[in-house]
Amino acid sequence: MTSLAGSVSKNVEGFLDFINKSPTAFHCVDNVKTTLTSAGFKELRDNEQWNIAPLGKYFVIKDDSCVGAFAVGGKYKNGNGFALTAAHTDSPHLRVKPVSKREESNYLQVNVECYGGGIWHTWLDRDLTLAGRVFFRKPNGKISRHFVHVKRPILRIPTIAIHLKRDTNEKLELNKQDHLQAVLALKIEEELNKSTNEKDTTSDGNKKLNDESKKHHSQLLQLLASECNCQADDIINFDLMLADTQPSCVGGLNNEFIYSGRLDNQMSSYCAIQGLVNSLDTLTDETFIRGVLLYDNEETGSESAQGAMSEFTQHTLRRMTRDDYERSISNSFLISADMAHGVHPNYSSLHDRDHRPSLLNGGVVVKTNCCNRYATTAFTATLLKEIARLSNVPLQEFSMRNDMPCGTTVGPILSARLGMSTVDVGAPQLSMHSIREMTSTQALEHYLEFFNGFYNNFKQVYESIEL
Ligand SMILES: [Zn+2]
Structure with a gap:
C-alpha cells in the first residue's frame, strides 16, 4: 500500500540526487562547483589576481576536496x-x-586502509564499488585528472559464515589489517585478461619508470583506464575510495527517514x-560577505593543506578583504556545521538525560562543551538563537555525558586560528560513521531553512547587538 507513505518534497529529492552523485569528497566538491556555477558564481584561481567587488559571487577550490564560496x-x-x-x-x-x-586462496584482493573512525563492520557484505580521482599522462605528455565513479558492484568484503565462527553474534571482532581486504575477482579471470603486449614505454614514447602496473591488478588498472579514457600504462597515481552501490533513499512508514551514507x-x-x-x-541590501567553507580531512584531524587547520582559510579571507582583514575578522560570525547524534532508542542511556537531541525532527542541534571541544559560547549561542527565531527554525541543545569523551569538529580549530566568533551546530542523525546512516526528512528541511535564514537574517541580528 503506497497510499500510507508521505510524499517526498523537492528539497529531499534534491539532496538525495546530490549525495548519490557524491561518493567521495572530490565528487562532493565537484557537485558544489556545478551548483555554484549555475547560480552565477565565478571560480577564482589561487595564482591569479582577485578583484572582489560588491554583489560579486566567487568560489575557490583547494586540491579538489576543499572549497570556499562567497x-x-x-x-x-x-x-x-x-x-x-x-x-x-x-x-x-x-x-x-x-x-x-593482493592474492589469497585464488582470489584477487584489493589492499585497503581505514580512513577516519568508521563503523567498519557495516562495510561487510555490502555491494561495493570504487570512486575517487585518477591522475594520468595524456598522449601529448600533459598530466590530467579525472573523477571516477564505477557504477557497478565490483568489490565485496565477505563476512565469515557462522558455522566457522560460532560466537560471531556475541563478539564481532574485526582485525583492520586481516579482515577488511576486499575481494575483486577470481584469479583465473585475471590470467585470461592479462594484457598480451606489455610494452616498456608509456604512450608519450618514454621509458616506464615506477611502473604502477606492478602495484595493482591489471584488471583494476584497465577498468580505471576505460573510465578515464586513457591507457592503463599512463596512469600515474590515484585516490580511490571504496563506496556503497546502494543509492540513498527515503524510508519509514511515512517516508519520514533518509537512509544514506555520508x-x-x-x-x-x-x-x-x-x-x-x-x-x-537579499544580497543587494547585505553589508556582510556571506560565505561557506567546506574542508577535507576533518575525520582524520583536519591537519592538511585542504583541512580546517590550513592557512587556506586565512589566505582566502584576506584576499576577499584586501587590507582590512583584521577588522573584518572581528566583525565576523562563523557557523560550524557538523552532524549531531540523535538519541538511539536502544541506547538512550548513552546521552545526558537533559541534553538529548531526542527527536530526529526536533530541530537543529546546538552543541556545547565547556572544555572547547565545541566552539559555542553564550554569546555565539545567543546570536544563533536569534537567527533561528527569525528563521522560524526550532533548536535542540546537546551536551555530552560527563563520563564519556566528547567529539569535536572544525569549529574549535577555526575559531582558535582565526579568532572568530563561532557556534557549533548540527542536524540529528543515527548510525554516524556507518556505511549507511539515517536521519529524517524533517531534519533536512529544518537544516535548509536554517542556513537560508542565517544568510538572510544575520545582518539584522548583528545590528541588534548592543553590548
Ligand atoms: Zn562530521
Missing part, C-alpha cells in the same frame, strides 16, 4: 565582516593502498551551499 553584499564596505558556515566534505571510508595488489557531513555541506545560493535574492 557572495559579497551590495552594501559591503572594507572592514565589514563575514557571515560564514564551515563544514566538512570527507566521511570515514576504506581507501585503496599505494600497493593494492550524512556526516555532506548533509551540512549541501544545506549550507543551498542556504547561500537561496539567499542571493
Whole structure:
C-alpha cells in the first residue's frame, strides 16, 4: 500500500540526487562547483589576481576536496565582516593502498586502509564499488585528472559464515589489517585478461619508470583506464575510495527517514551551499560577505593543506578583504556545521538525560562543551538563537555525558586560528560513521531553512547587538 507513505518534497529529492552523485569528497566538491556555477558564481584561481567587488559571487577550490564560496553584499564596505558556515566534505571510508595488489586462496584482493573512525563492520557484505580521482599522462605528455565513479558492484568484503565462527553474534571482532581486504575477482579471470603486449614505454614514447602496473591488478588498472579514457600504462597515481552501490533513499512508514551514507557531513555541506545560493535574492541590501567553507580531512584531524587547520582559510579571507582583514575578522560570525547524534532508542542511556537531541525532527542541534571541544559560547549561542527565531527554525541543545569523551569538529580549530566568533551546530542523525546512516526528512528541511535564514537574517541580528 503506497497510499500510507508521505510524499517526498523537492528539497529531499534534491539532496538525495546530490549525495548519490557524491561518493567521495572530490565528487562532493565537484557537485558544489556545478551548483555554484549555475547560480552565477565565478571560480577564482589561487595564482591569479582577485578583484572582489560588491554583489560579486566567487568560489575557490583547494586540491579538489576543499572549497570556499562567497557572495559579497551590495552594501559591503572594507572592514565589514563575514557571515560564514564551515563544514566538512570527507566521511570515514576504506581507501585503496599505494600497493593494492593482493592474492589469497585464488582470489584477487584489493589492499585497503581505514580512513577516519568508521563503523567498519557495516562495510561487510555490502555491494561495493570504487570512486575517487585518477591522475594520468595524456598522449601529448600533459598530466590530467579525472573523477571516477564505477557504477557497478565490483568489490565485496565477505563476512565469515557462522558455522566457522560460532560466537560471531556475541563478539564481532574485526582485525583492520586481516579482515577488511576486499575481494575483486577470481584469479583465473585475471590470467585470461592479462594484457598480451606489455610494452616498456608509456604512450608519450618514454621509458616506464615506477611502473604502477606492478602495484595493482591489471584488471583494476584497465577498468580505471576505460573510465578515464586513457591507457592503463599512463596512469600515474590515484585516490580511490571504496563506496556503497546502494543509492540513498527515503524510508519509514511515512517516508519520514533518509537512509544514506555520508550524512556526516555532506548533509551540512549541501544545506549550507543551498542556504547561500537561496539567499542571493537579499544580497543587494547585505553589508556582510556571506560565505561557506567546506574542508577535507576533518575525520582524520583536519591537519592538511585542504583541512580546517590550513592557512587556506586565512589566505582566502584576506584576499576577499584586501587590507582590512583584521577588522573584518572581528566583525565576523562563523557557523560550524557538523552532524549531531540523535538519541538511539536502544541506547538512550548513552546521552545526558537533559541534553538529548531526542527527536530526529526536533530541530537543529546546538552543541556545547565547556572544555572547547565545541566552539559555542553564550554569546555565539545567543546570536544563533536569534537567527533561528527569525528563521522560524526550532533548536535542540546537546551536551555530552560527563563520563564519556566528547567529539569535536572544525569549529574549535577555526575559531582558535582565526579568532572568530563561532557556534557549533548540527542536524540529528543515527548510525554516524556507518556505511549507511539515517536521519529524517524533517531534519533536512529544518537544516535548509536554517542556513537560508542565517544568510538572510544575520545582518539584522548583528545590528541588534548592543553590548
Ligand atoms: Zn562530521
